[in-house]
Amino acid sequence: MKDEIISLFIDDEMDIDDKMVFVETVHSDPAFTEETLSLLKQEKLLLTPLTINRPMPRIFSFKRLLSFKYPFKALTMVLASAMIIMLITSLETGFQEVRHRFAIYKPDVKQAEFSVNFTPGMLFSVTFPDQNGYWKDSTEPYPVGNEYIHFLDWKISTAKSRSQFRENLKFSHTQNDLHFIELMDS
Amino acid sequence: MKDIEAFYRAGKDRLFGYLVRMTADHELSADMMQESFVRYVEHYGTRPGQYPLLYRIARNVVTDHFRRNNRFTYSDDDVEDICSTHDQTIESREAFTQVLRAMQKLKPGDREILSLAAGDGNLSYQQIGEITGNSEANIKVRIHRARLKLREILKNGGV
Numbered sequence: 001m002k003d004e005i006i007s008l009f010i011d012d013e014m015d016i017d018d019k020m021v022f023v024e025t026v027h028s029d030p031a032f033t034e035e036t037l038s039l040l041k042q043e044k045l046l047l048t049p050l051t052i053n054r055p056m057p058r059i060f061s062f063k064r065l066l067s068f069k070y071p072f073k074a075l076t077m078v079l080a081s082a083m084i085i086m087l088i089t090s091l092e093t094g095f096q097e098v099r100h101r102f103a104i105y106k107p108d109v110k111q112a113e114f115s116v117n118f119t120p121g122m123l124f125s126v127t128f129p130d131q132n133g134y135w136k137d138s139t140e141p142y143p144v145g146n147e148y149i150h151f152l153d154w155k156i157s158t159a160k161s162r163s164q165f166r167e168n169l170k171f172s173h174t175q176n177d178l179h180f181i182e183l184m185d186s
Numbered sequence: 187m188k189d190i191e192a193f194y195r196a197g198k199d200r201l202f203g204y205l206v207r208m209t210a211d212h213e214l215s216a217d218m219m220q221e222s223f224v225r226y227v228e229h230y231g232t233r234p235g236q237y238p239l240l241y242r243i244a245r246n247v248v249t250d251h252f253r254r255n256n257r258f259t260y261s262d263d264d265v266e267d268i269c270s271t272h273d274q275t276i277e278s279r280e281a282f283t284q285v286l287r288a289m290q291k292l293k294p295g296d297r298e299i300l301s302l303a304a305g306d307g308n309l310s311y312q313q314i315g316e317i318t319g320n321s322e323a324n325i326k327v328r329i330h331r332a333r334l335k336l337r338e339i340l341k342n343g344g345v
Contacts (some may be wrong), residue, residue: 001301003330003334004326004327004330005332007326007329007330007333008326010333011303011311013310013311013326013327038337039333039334039337042333042336042337043304043333045278045281045282045284045285046207046285046300046304046305046336048278048282048285049199049203050199050201050202050203050206050217051202052198052199052215052219054198054200054216054220056191056194056195056223057189057220057221057224058221060309100296130339
């Protein structure tokens with residue numbers, strides 16, 4: 001206890017009783033006094049003031065947020081970025097022009113026209129230009145389940161759209177559906 | 187934000203001193219000091235600071251570092267580097283170098299408790315107990331024993 005009171009003295013942790021014991025012991029025990037002085041000298045060295053000239057660090061740093069110390073924050077940010085990119089991409093796809101491409105091989109006719117009646121009484125038509133026997137053109141997509149009609153050499157021909165044989169032809173950022181039209185024998 | 191800046195200015199040297207005594211590495215201590223303040227703000231916001239909490243965070247920073255690097259002491263060269271960067275007389279510089287070297291020879295627990303107690307006398311035994319997870323009575327005993335061990339190492343020429 002006597003020895004420990006030296007540390008209480010050094011660290012200013014004494015209550016009034018400790019102080020009385022300390023002073024009495026210093027006066028009565030030269031070895032204790034020597035011990036106290038020795039430890040005080042040691043403490044003085046230990047208390048050598050140290051200074052550092054560093055500015056206050058940036059507390060809210062983006063780099064720190066992405067550091068390995070914060071994997072969940074980083075993961076959340078990466079996922080959020082990915083979702084934003086996916087959203088933007090899907091929006092772009094939504095606005096992307098979609099055209100339907102129609103083709104029919106009829107080298108023996110001089111005129112071909114494809115029409116669709118998507119609302120009763122209304123007829124929209126696309127005229128096929130001649131290309132080595134293949135009559136091709138493209139148009140806006142029509143609603144599904146409408147009546148398709150072909151005119152060949154100015155004669156109406158009942159036609160079916162073989163939608164099951166549609167092929168997606170992707171080029172120049174335009175999605176094209178190739179419709180092979182199969183004429184019914186008439 | 188001004189509160190935390192004042193807290194930083196008032197506490198950086200003290201915390202740096204604790205970290206230097208713990209690590210005997212100038213640059214590492216400076217980094218750890220800044221890291222401790224950043225972690226403090228992240229955990230407790232920019233309200234006026236509490237030193238025991240700051241020291242507890244700094245203690246964790248030190249522990250994390252030593253655990254990662256799997257060592258608890260530094261070489262004599264590191265100690266020389268610290269002393270050369272501070273404006274002291276040659277005699278006091280040599281004496282402080284000796285004390286720091288001797289500190290590195292102590293067990294980590296003893297070194298820690300002496301480093302905390304040496305922080306300009308601002309941390310009470312009760313606060314040191316809170317930081318290290320010990321009772322005040324236990325701190326009284328341990329501090330004195332650590333001082334005696336340090337003196338013994340210094341008497342033997344730091345060996």
